[in-house]
Structures are given as C-alpha cells and as structure tokens.
Amino acid sequence: MYRDRILLKSLWGKVVGAEEAALHIRDGMTVGMSGFTRSGDAKVVPLALAERASEQPLKISLLTGASLGSDIDKVLAEAHVLSRRIPFQADPVLRKAINSGEVMFVDQHLSETVEMLRSRQLPQIDVAVIEAVAITEDGGIIPTSSIGNSATFAILAEKIIVEINLHQSMDMVGLHDVYIPTRRPHREPIPLMTPSDRIGLPFIPVDPSRIAAIVITDKMDSFATITPPDEETNAIAGHLVEFFRHEVRKGRLSTSLQPLQAGIGSIANAVLHGFIDSPFHDLQMYSEVLQDSTFELFDADKLKFASGSALSLSGECARKFFGDVKRYKDRLVLRPQEVSNHPEVIRRLGLIGINTALEADIYGNVNSTHVNGTHMMNGIGGSGDFARNCYLSVFVTKSVAKGGKLSSIVPMVTHVDHCEHDVDLIVTEQGLADLRGLAPRERAKLVIENCMHPTYRDRARDYYTRALTRGGQTPHVLEEAFSWHLNAQRTGTMLGDTPEAAAAE
Amino acid sequence: MYRDRILLKSLWGKVVGAEEAALHIRDGMTVGMSGFTRSGDAKVVPLALAERASEQPLKISLLTGASLGSDIDKVLAEAHVLSRRIPFQADPVLRKAINSGEVMFVDQHLSETVEMLRSRQLPQIDVAVIEAVAITEDGGIIPTSSIGNSATFAILAEKIIVEINLHQSMDMVGLHDVYIPTRRPHREPIPLMTPSDRIGLPFIPVDPSRIAAIVITDKMDSFATITPPDEETNAIAGHLVEFFRHEVRKGRLSTSLQPLQAGIGSIANAVLHGFIDSPFHDLQMYSEVLQDSTFELFDADKLKFASGSALSLSGECARKFFGDVKRYKDRLVLRPQEVSNHPEVIRRLGLIGINTALEADIYGNVNSTHVNGTHMMNGIGGSGDFARNCYLSVFVTKSVAKGGKLSSIVPMVTHVDHCEHDVDLIVTEQGLADLRGLAPRERAKLVIENCMHPTYRDRARDYYTRALTRGGQTPHVLEEAFSWHLNAQRTGTMLGDTPEAAAAE
Ligand SMILES: CC(C)(COP(=O)(O)OP(=O)(O)OC[C@H]1O[C@@H](n2cnc3c(N)ncnc32)[C@H](O)[C@@H]1OP(=O)(O)O)[C@@H](O)C(=O)NCCC(=O)NCCS
Ligand SMILES: CC(C)(COP(=O)(O)OP(=O)(O)OC[C@H]1O[C@@H](n2cnc3c(N)ncnc32)[C@H](O)[C@@H]1OP(=O)(O)O)[C@@H](O)C(=O)NCCC(=O)NCCS
Secondary structure (H helix, E strand, C coil): CCHHHECCHHHHHHECCHHHHHCCCCCCCEEEECCECCECCCCCHHHHHHHHHCCCCCCEEEECCCCCCCCHHHHHHHCCCEEEEECCCCCHHHHHHHHCCCCEECCCCCCCHHHHHHCCCCCCCCEEEEEEEEECCCCCEEECCECECHHHHHHHCCEEEEEEECCCCHHHCCCECECCCCCCCCCCCCCCCCCCCCCCECCECCCHHHEEEEEEECCCCCCCCCCCCCHHHHHHHHHHHHHHHHHHHCCCCCCCCCCEEECCCHHHHHHHHHHHHCCCCCEEEECCEECHHHHHHHHCCCEEEEEECEECCCHHHHHHHHHCHHHHHCCEEECEHHHHCCHHHHHHHCCEEEEECCEEECCCCEECCEECCCEECCCCCCHHHHHHHCCEEEEECCCEEHHHCEECEECCCCCCCECHHHCCEEEECCEEEECCCCCHHHHHHHHHHHHCCHHHHHHHHHHHHHHHCCCCCCCCCHHHCCHHHHHHHHHCCCCCCCHHHHHHC | CCHHHECCHHHHHHECCHHHHHCCCCCCCEEEECCECCECCCCCHHHHHHHHHCCCCCCEEEECCCCCCCCHHHHHHHCCCEEEEECCCCCHHHHHHHHCCCCEECCCCCCCHHHHHHCCCCCCCCEEEEEEEEECCCCCEEECCECECHHHHHHHCCEEEEEEECCCCHHHCCCECECCCCCCCCCCCCCCCCCCCCCCECCECCCHHHEEEEEEECCCCCCCCCCCCCHHHHHHHHHHHHHHHHHHHCCCCCCCCCCEEECCCHHHHHHHHHHHHCCCCCEEEECCEECHHHHHHHHCCCEEEEEECEECCCHHHHHHHHHCHHHHHCCEEECEHHHHCCHHHHHHHCCEEEEECCEEECCCCEECCEECCCEECCCCCCHHHHHHHCCEEEEECCCEEHHHCEECEECCCCCCCECHHHCCEEEECCEEEECCCCCHHHHHHHHHHHHCCHHHHHHHHHHHHHHHCCCCCCCCCHHHCCHHHHHHHHHCCCCCCCHHHHHHC
C-alpha cells in the first residue's frame, strides 16, 4: 500500500496514472526532472511523454541533475521529444541526436544550472517531475537515491508531479540534507565546515498545493555500467597513492589527506578502489557521485564519511547497500548538487579532485567532452566546479585509447574544458606529472616523458623540439597542432602510415 | 623625517640603504614583492638587485601580486635576475624574455598563488619586500596603494624588507582590510556579505623580529597607461548599458545591478566609464583593480562603494585622489587579492564580471593571453576567478585588431583561457551576443551576426556552413580551424590574399 508513503492525506486524491499525470506537460514546456548519474530519476512519466509524442506534437526543454538511467534519455530522444537538454547526459542515442544538431544540448557546470534558474537567466520550470520515497505531513518531498537539482526544480516549478517509488527503501529517509543558498544580494555563507555537517532539511519543502499529481511506481534504478579495475587503472591508482605518500612525507598532507572528490566513469572509480591498499585512513569524500568504490572503502575501513549528490552503483553494490541502508546511513549524506559542487564549499574544504580526461595536451590542457573537438561525449559535468576551485586538481586517463590507435596525450587538445591553470597532476598508467608551479615548457617535458605511451613519445618530442624553434610561452607548430587528430580521421589511427600503425590494426 | 612612520622604535636601527637591504636576497632565493597593476610595488630594493647582478651571479624566483610599475620587471629582466616569475606581468621586455624561454613564467589565477604558498605547494618565500606607508607600534605593516599578495608574503617569509615610501600619503592608513582565510581543514566561512564589509585588520600583522631591514623611499607609483575611451569602446559600453536596461525591465536586475568587477586594460576601463551616462545608480564595485573609471563614477554620483586590491590610476586621476584621499576614503577598501578574487565571495555576492578578450571564437571560447596560441601577452590574471564563479560573465573586445588586419572573432581560438561555459555575453562595438542557455550551434549564429566585423562575416558564415556538414555539438572543419591565424602569420592579415587585405595595408 502506498498511502503510508503520503503522510499528507489531502494529497491522496492526487494519485493518478502516469499517462494522466503526464498531461500536465504540454508542447513547448520547460520540464525539470529528478535524476543524476542513473539514479533517482523519474521513471514512468517521461515514458508516458514519449508515448504521447507518437500521436501529437510534443517537444520540451528537459533539465535534470545529470545523466538519466532507465533508458529515459534514449526513449525521449527516439521519440523526438527533446528540443533542448540541460546540463549533462551520457546516453548513446541522445548523444547522436545532439551531435546531429537535432537536440540543442546546453552543457553546463553542474553547480550553475539552478543558480541560473533562480536568477531567471534560464527559462522557468513549468513542471517538475520528482522521484520520492515519500511525502511528509506538510507536503515535503523526500527524494530517493539522488538529489541533484530536484529541490530547486520543485521549489521553482509551476506544478509538481511526484513519482513515489515503492521500490526505494523507506530507510533512505533522513539520508538527505536539503540546503538552498539564500537569495542574492543578501546571501549568507553556506554554513558547511566539514563533509559530515548537516545544514538543511531531510526533505524538499514545497507548498503542497503545487503538487498536481502523484504517480506510484516500483522500478529499480538502472545499475551503473562500470568496467572493473584493470592493470592500467591499477597502475594509475598506484602512481597516485605513491604521490600522496610523498606529500605526507613532505608534511603537506596528513594520512587522512584532504576530502576526496572523484568523477564519474570507470577510471575514477577504479582509482579510488586503489586506495584500499594504501596507508591512508579516516578518509572523507565530498563528491558529486558516489560509486561502488565509496562502499568498498567503507568496508575496508578506510573511509570515515561520504557526502554526495547521488549514488551510482553496480547491481552487486546496490543490493548490498539497499539491503542494509542502516549499516551505512550515519556515514552518508546526499545534498543538492549546487551544494556538493559549490565553489565556496570546494575551496573551503580544500578538496582533492580526481576527474577523467578524454585527452590532455603536452602543456596540461584537458579535453573531457569533445572527440576531435566536435563530437560531444557526455558533458563537462561537475569537473569544472571542482578543478577550478579545489586544493589539488588531478586528471587521470589511460595513455592510449581504441587499442592504441589514439594517444590520449596530444600536442594540442582539440577542445579545452580545463585550461592548464586548473590541472595540477596528470596521471596515466605510464606515470604521473606533477605540474604545480611549473611553466608550460617545463610541463611539456614532464607530460611527454612521464605520462605518454612510449609508442608516441618520439613523435611528441619531435613536435615539441620543432615548436621550440618558433618560441613563445607555450610553443606550438600551429599548422601541425591537430595533425595527430587529422591523421586519425584519415587513417583510423594517430600513428599515421607507419609500421606501428600497421601493427595496431 | 621618517621616524614618525616607524612607530615601533626598536625597528629604527633596521633602517639601511637599498643596497644593504638587498643583501638579504641571495642567488637562488624565492622572493615575494608587493605590487599589483603598477601600484604599491617595492621600488628600490629590486633595482639594487639588478645592479648587483651585473657583478655577481644572481637569479631569483619572483612572486608579486600582479604586474609591477616603475620599470621594475623591465630592469630585472634586462639584468637577467629572473629565473621564474609568478603570477602575472605586463612588461614588454619581460614578455620577450618569457617568450624566448629565458624566464619561466607561471601564469596563475590570482586568487591561487598564496593559497598554494600557504599549503606549501609552491617553494617557500625566503624574503618578502613590501612597500608600506608606515609600521605600527606592534610592528604591523600598513600597505600603500595595493595589497595584492603582500600580506601572505610577509606572514610566510623568513625575512621581511619594508620599503617605507614617504611619498605615499599617511591618509591611506585605515583604507586596508587585511583578512586571511583560516587554515584548512578548519577553515571558516569568509564573513563578507557586501562589498563594504570590513572583516580584518587595517595592517599586516607580522612578528617584528622578522623585519630584517627597512629602506626609506619617496618614489611615486607609475601612472597607468590607459588609452582614453574612443568611438568603439563607447559603442561597447552602449551595447552593455542597453543590455542591462533590458535586464532591469525584465525584473532580473534592479537599477543598482549587481556588484561590478572590471578587468584591467583600456577597454574595460572605457566600458565602466560608459556607465556615467546610464540610468543605473547606487552601483557597487567588488573588483581586483580600481582604475580611473571608479573615481569618475564616484564623481558622477553613480557609485556607492568600491572594493579592490589595488588602485591603478592615470597621472591626472592619481593627483586628484592622492591630493584628497579623505574625500573618497569612506567609500573605498583595499583587500588581499585572495579575498577580492575569492570564489566563495564572488559567487555569494553574485558579481557581474567584465573582462577583456584578446580573441573569442564563434562558440564563445575566449583567449585572453596567447597571441597565435603561443606568445604570452600578460597572463590570465583574475579573469578566471571571476568568469567561472560570477553571476554574469561578460567579455568585451574590439571586433578587429591591428587596424583591421586581425579579426578578434575567429573560427577557433588558438588558446583557451575561458571555455564556453564561463562566457555569458560577448560584446564588441558591432553588438552583443547573449549566450546564456544556448547550445554551441545557437551561439555561433549570434556571435557571427552580432559581434563580428562585417569584413569577416561572410568568411565566418562560410566556415560555419561547411563545419555543419561535419556535424557535432561544436562543428568545426578541423584542418582549417586555425587557417585565419596561419594566413595572418604568412601575409600579415587574416584576410589572406584578398582585395580587402590589400585595402587594409
Ligand atoms: C571523460 C569520460 C568520457 C571518460 O569516461 P570513462 O568511463 O572513465 O573512460 P573510458 O576509457 O571508458 O572512455 C569512455 C569512452 O571514451 C573513449 N575515449 C577515451 N579516450 C579517448 C580519446 N583520447 N579520444 C577519443 N575517444 C576516447 C573511450 O574509447 C570510450 O569509448 P567507448 O564508450 O566507445 O568505448 C568521462 O569521465 C566523462 O564524461 N567526463 C566528463 C564529466 C566529468 O568529468 N564529470 C566529473 C564530475 S562527476
Ligand atoms: C586582453 C588584454 C591584453 C587587452 O588589453 P587592452 O589594453 O584592454 O586592449 P588593447 O586593445 O589595447 O590590446 C592590447 C594589445 O593586444 C593586441 N591585440 C588585441 N586583440 C588582438 C588579437 N585578436 N590578436 C592579436 N593581438 C591583439 C592589441 O593590438 C594591443 O597590442 P599592442 O600593445 O601591441 O598595441 C588585457 O585585458 C589582458 O591582459 N587581459 C588578461 C588579464 C585579465 O583579464 N585580467 C582581468 C582581471 S584584472
């Protein structure tokens, strides 16, 4: 029975089917949905929209926390419902629609979306669709496995549709900490001084009269599709652990380091996993997404506390966590993404940010989003919030991609998400380049010699040597800066027409 | 008499000549000097260093607030004293030494340098050389026309050399507000809620036993070399004022707007100047450098309060201000640059940041530093602190440079300091592109049609049209992305071998 999840009885009459609820969403509207890295997403109303779009014109601007699971971005893209998508996605079908120019994708720093909404610099939310475990006696919405932008979407929306998900455990109640920065120009400091501080409410406070419909669901979150640690990610973790040991020896860090942020994806997860066999302890996380590695670190008694905006777990880890939420609950908190990613908090806590690069260049500029400078992978996500404002900004990547045909270290990146000023360490399985306090010419030597795959090193040395004859703070042979990428576009590999290229076929 | 400027009598015996004081600085040392955009720089000890370098080996790493005046960077570069220079400069001779690879220039976000020093991620300061108006009874150092990084340099240095400048008015006492964020991991919120809040001390607190020498000087600051507003900068200001009027009409801003930050340079100064003839009033500035325009706005009764880290004034404006400091004093405060540029404060106050681009691309990525992607102009300065974290990030530039031979709007910038996510508006004398909430394909149309010089528009439309056939979130013809720059390198103009190019000769 779902009624024990709707404590405000006057809302019982609002319970309807997904199709009926979805009628509140009309052609041309701006819709804010819960959902962040495949968790806590609204699961049935979006599908009803897709259905309806097969019969009548229906295009919406869709805002979420981050990427959605349950194939929702896929289904919506296939049904051509999306005219605009903000601020992050990670679905192959939607990606295609974005890169073809069908869907206008507004890739944003994840801390900024609701800040812009609140100051009305983005179109206002007509309808918010929020997954919840329950509704409180006052109409407060208790989110599920992510908060993301749900709180501000619900607070600002004309109308709210709540999807109560019976599959999400009631043990989650109390896990959330909903704090919304006060309005400028009278904003006060965010009173958060350690990752474990609780500064807000355990629910999203809304006027219940704006709750237009409630839909009951029982679908599970999608599981994360993380590939397990391998030899290379282990090597990356090893280099990083060795670096931190060195920092501890130098007295710059304690054995608890500084609070850790780790980006989405397989590599960042594997790197954190590598901390299990490290000498560090009483670690804390202040991150955006919490992946399997968070729970592995809890179980290994390495991690004291973890703050995030969403849980993104594999099937196995999800079963473990949701089967025994209480075991972890007093060491966990979920916050709105504008708090998890807030520049103020990131700088104050002095985070160590670990994010993944698609490619980096010899001077330490990082491309996290655009393959060949043009085709969107996922989006910048929170990486810019963290890299710019944290204590130490680490970027990890395997030194080569596509079986060695592409080097992830190139003369010049084809798109810059993180400029050299925001990149302190680059780590590949080959080694680590500590770029702090170095000029570009010094950085180039370290990146080439420490991080690049040996197959590409001679070529990079040659480029750099010739670039030096042209001079400059950041020497380049401008007409060749993208020659590796052009080679790959033409021949399928950056190796060009060489014996190595033939071997990599 | 200088003794009334050294209230701690036990320090009287430390007064020596510049040459003797400079002996504390030895080959290989790391030196932190006061000075920010040509003001408040140590003026005689650096020259004594240059002198000594003609007789004996002497190389130092030099850190400052920002650029120096009094030809100090020039003289030090000519004497080959600088092995490393951090974090900003603007001198043609030093620039040459940087671009030739002689001086390692570590270009940094201006809020980060002392943060990195404090956490020992940069080499420690051996000697700090700080210009002061006076020393208090407890040995506190009262800075002059800039604070910059002086406070933390003095607090962290082994030894301190103070240059007491008799030419700097004692009326400046009380103008400064020295607040140093507490140490991580126990850092507290910075208690600053409006630009006029005073949260620290009017002097730099140091243990007087570390004051190793005091030198008496009476040199004036260098005057700013700002070119006055012209037709084009007036047009830029006009577009921006019109934009803000629109925002006020829409109810997004009040007629006091949000606190303003304006970057260094002629264009930003001229743009602020343009606010004199605007309908806005009770404006506030929360900026890094305060230029002539700040005082023009005071005199026009448009500006209520201005917070900065340095004053950088023309001869005329300097005479007006320093002749009558008291007239402005209760509407002014100077802060350490890590507070003026702090992400926490920038986001909380919701600043409007106005900075200058060297070039921008059709998608809104901005290059502020590297001509042709290689040769350093000045440095990123504080523009990254502001652009990433403010309420509205504006970039201004004239649409063409070098008499029309170069377009400041290009297909792809050759270096990215500010990625598209950090750029809300681009304004040239041609017009304004409001990029908020737009995808790259939408941005390109606006930037080409509104901001580009008509001479280059057809060429850009052609590039963009062909780029579209390749697809992508951010379409490019990768092999031609830098063709305009390469054209200019070859022929002196981006117009290539065309009639327009011949006419521009
Ligand atoms: C960069 C990012 C895509 C890497 O993801 P990942 O899962 O860790 O890494 P993978 O090695 O599996 O790479 C993902 C894909 O990029 C491809 N790739 C990796 N390096 C590449 C390169 N240099 N050139 C082209 N493609 C590359 C991989 O081949 C893989 O493609 P596939 O999906 O077709 O197999 C991902 O981390 C991301 O989207 N980051 C941006 C957002 C972010 O950093 N958020 C942080 C805060 S949460
Ligand atoms: C970008 C910057 C150099 C512009 O300075 P400015 O004085 O406002 O503008 P100007 O038009 O006079 O340009 C300065 C020089 O750059 C050149 N320039 C301008 N656009 C150019 C372009 N697209 N390509 C090449 N050179 C260009 C000008 O010709 C001029 O050269 P000159 O000194 O040889 O005459 C300056 O604002 C800067 O250094 N910014 C980075 C730091 C910053 O933004 N700090 C902000 C916080 S304080």
